[in-house]
Amino acid sequence: MKKIFKDIPESPESKTKPEMPVETSKGSKITDPNYARDKLYKKGVFCMADEKMEEAVRAFEGALQMDPGHVDSLLKLGYTRFHMDNLGGAMEEYNKVHEIDVTNSDAWNLKGLIYYRQKNYEKAIECVEKSIETNPTDGMSWYNKACYYSLLNHIPESIEALKRSIEIDVKNAKKAVRDKDFENVRADDRYRRIVEVVVLESVRQGYHKVGQIVWTTMLGKIEVEDAARKLVEKGLLVKEEKNTGLSKIEEFEIAPELASKIGVEKKGFLGTTKRSNPLLIQHLKEISEASQAVKSAIEKGDVNEVIAKMDVFIDPSKSGAQMIEHFFEEHREIRLFKIRLTDKGYEYLQANKQKMIDLFDHIESQTTKKLRSETTQNT
Numbered sequence: 001m002k003k004i005f006k007d008i009p010e011s012p013e014s015k016t017k018p019e020m021p022v023e024t025s026k027g028s029k030i031t032d033p034n035y036a037r038d039k040l041y042k043k044g045v046f047c048m049a050d051e052k053m054e055e056a057v058r059a060f061e062g063a064l065q066m067d068p069g070h071v072d073s074l075l076k077l078g079y080t081r082f083h084m085d086n087l088g089g090a091m092e093e094y095n096k097v098h099e100i101d102v103t104n105s106d107a108w109n110l111k112g113l114i115y116y117r118q119k120n121y122e123k124a125i126e127c128v129e130k131s132i133e134t135n136p137t138d139g140m141s142w143y144n145k146a147c148y149y150s151l152l153n154h155i156p157e158s159i160e161a162l163k164r165s166i167e168i169d170v171k172n173a174k175k176a177v178r179d180k181d182f183e184n185v186r187a188d189d190r191y192r193r194i195v196e197v198v199v200l201e202s203v204r205q206g207y208h209k210v211g212q213i214v215w216t217t218m219l220g221k222i223e224v225e226d227a228a229r230k231l232v233e234k235g236l237l238v239k240e241e242k243n244t245g246l247s248k249i250e251e252f253e254i255a256p257e258l259a260s261k262i263g264v265e266k267k268g269f270l271g272t273t274k275r276s277n278p279l280l281i282q283h284l285k286e287i288s289e290a291s292q293a294v295k296s297a298i299e300k301g302d303v304n305e306v307i308a309k310m311d312v313f314i315d316p317s318k319s320g321a322q323m324i325e326h327f328f329e330e331h332r333e334i335r336l337f338k339i340r341l342t343d344k345g346y347e348y349l350q351a352n353k354q355k356m357i358d359l360f361d362h363i364e365s366q367t368t369k370k371l372r373s374e375t376t377q378n379t
Contacts, residue, residue, distance in 0.1 A: 053083060078097075103134045105134040112126075139168035209250070301350070303341055
């Protein structure tokens, strides 16, 4: 099971992804009314990272005394209780989140993990489906859904959910090939194609020898060789034999036509990596253009047009996946803006007009910086 937050050690029993605090440029304790709350919140997160769960609980409870509606503290407090095997206490915190915002996808995903721990996989699926309903581009929820279906031995549903999670974040393929929750689906031909995705991505990242791919993916040598052979047959990889004195070593490269579309990473001198990724540049340009378009719609005050323009940043078939990868927090804010606009309409747009414009100004500014960086690396 994948983690729900970032960078907090994973216990053998739980697979949630802890989220470290995002550093901001807020003011001092004098100018920031939430300074004390946020200080306690950050203390709690760092205590979690050090596995000091009792201290983390006290910190989050302190933050909530100052601000009972602070959703991030409620989520982290629930997560901490979950790791302390206080499943009832964890559920209580997630219920409080849903009293504030019933659409909060993180809380639904975390509720699913409680049922997962209890081996109640049907209830876990109900929760994760509500998470996905709120946020269809949440790769973690799709991944967890795939795990639950696998554990119920519902193979087609598991494979479809896993494929969807990989479309959102290709790193999920690498996790899946090591996840014991997928034991029931490993014999399925569609699962073997996921192994091919992992091998292809490893080659794209600059690992060209079978031994290197085995080491980086933790797949078996036979699995890697079989997947590489199939990728060569499909024209996605090119195999080369290189002499190393008395023996020959097989190496694999991304086929030129595919490399021009997805970009590749090349290892340089002293272990540095030079990235060539024209697809990323294209995606960044699309995000920049979409930012300008949605700002224009906000200025006009056309609610329906704003909602339609925001969908570009959310829909995975458009720029949703790229937003999650490069602008995760901004993606979440846009999703919440869209939900509020759909519910409340023109009055909400007028009341939050400047906040929306500031958000898309920030995205456009950051996109410009990333484009400059990518252009410099590719010259």
